[in-house]
Amino acid sequence: MLNQKTIDALDEYKKQFHQAKPFRYVVVDDFFTPEFCAQLLKQFPDFNDQDAIDENQTVGRKAVVQQVPEIGRAYRDLDRLVQSQAFINQVEHITGIEGLLYDPHYIGGGTHNNLNGQELDPHVDFTHHPITSHHRRLNLIVYLNRQWSAEWGGQIQFHKNPRLSPDEDEIISVLPLFNRAVLFETHNHSWHGFPPISLPEEHKNLSRKSFALYYYTHQRAQPVDPHSTIYVERPLSERFQTGLKLNANDVTELQQMIGRRDQHLKRLYTTITAQTKELSRIKAEVMRLKAATGTPDKQARLLQRQMELLSFDESRMFQRIQELENSTSWRITAPLRQIKRWFRRRGSH
Known part of the structure; x- marks a missing residue:
């Protein structure tokens, strides 16, 4: 399931992870074998309103399915892979974080299906698992979009500090392309999100599809301030200046x-x-x-x-x-x- 190219390049990914700014992350293309990733896309759940109830108890434009093994055979295989010790050892090799724990509950994870207009304000994730109280350490996201353009928005963005003005904030953007994985550390300043999805008329039938999994540890050497997910709303667009006539x-x-x-x-x-x-x-x-x-x-x-x-x-x-x-x-x-x-x-x- 995991592409042999990925396994062969673990040392290079380790180097990239530790050198990355504004915090530690790595982008891995061709993460899975093409055949397996195609099965993940084929079995990806359709958008269902029941999966899109947001924190305001209304139907939003993001559907989440956390019961990963129940989705289909490919996702049962994926679930077995990401909890296997061999796979965890590879993630530990890249990140240098030992004692990683798989989350069988997929809290906040699973399949994410984002429709046109959806966005995710810059945020840092909750620091402890709500059931086990384990320390959240890593996010692993695999994208499943065969078609995507930078003009469509929706690219994951890593921020130095979203409270800074846009010209001071250090932002790294990564397109959510098919079979591309993003692995990054979570702590008090791992700010990330994505701008609004704005699909052209001829592609309005598409959505931003991904699979997300979070890894934990019993303890962490460097303490962090405990917190829930913290959002920072995006600043006004630069076009909002004195004298602007609103349309x-x-x-x-x-x-x-x-x-x-x-x-x-x-x-x-x-x-x-x-x-x-x-x-x-x-x-x-x-x-x-x-x-x-x-x-x-x-x-x-x-x-x-x-x-x-x-x-x-x-x-x-x-x-x-x-x-x-x-x-x-x-x-x-x-x-x-x-x-x-x-x-x-x-x-x-």
Whole structure:
């Protein structure tokens, strides 16, 4: 399945990975054998609205299928490949990151099908797996587009810092071409995304197809600040200058940008409210426990209340934390992450 050319060039890919800027990555063309990659494209899932429910609970223009082995035979073979120790050893050789762990849940991964008009704002990914709490270390993306042009947008872009002005930000663009793999490290400054897809009329039937997988480790030598996925909205186009007379397309673009920011703020406020209520309830319980006396009967009741407090709807809390993986501020999710890790440590004792 893996192209022999890829295996023979591992040392060269290792060199490219470690020399890359603005952070470590490598681009590998002809990643799989042509026959196997053709089967992946042939069995690629059609766009389904049920797979395109976004974080605002509306049908978006990106469909994701995470149940990779269920897609078809080629994807079952792919799933077996990416979790095999031989393949993981090759990825470790390129990156120098040892002890890589495959993610059977494909959280955030699987097949990605992006329609015309879809974009992905520059972002850094969540740093820890929402179920296992393992450290996220690498993204592996394989593109499945036989036709693609730079004028169509949708090329993955690596940023030095998207908060800088465009002339200061260091941006590397890579076209999402058929059988091209991109492997890059994830940490606090691995900013990446892609500009809006704008297909010409004669190619409106196409979509941006890819397969994504993320690797983890139990620990990491260089600590990172824990955070969920953090997005930075793109700056206004350079054409928006003093004296510009807005046309219909300009107005639409501005409305879309304002709409995205409004959705972001709505999610942020909802998150703050929910977490504040949860933490306030915990604080009230702790205060009641502190008020208990030291008599045997009271101690028994205190122990019972402690157990009730520690078992408060854990599944609901973990589900909420997982939903917050797409929020935009690690400062907000950090307290709940600490609580989550404490519960998991308690359960392993």
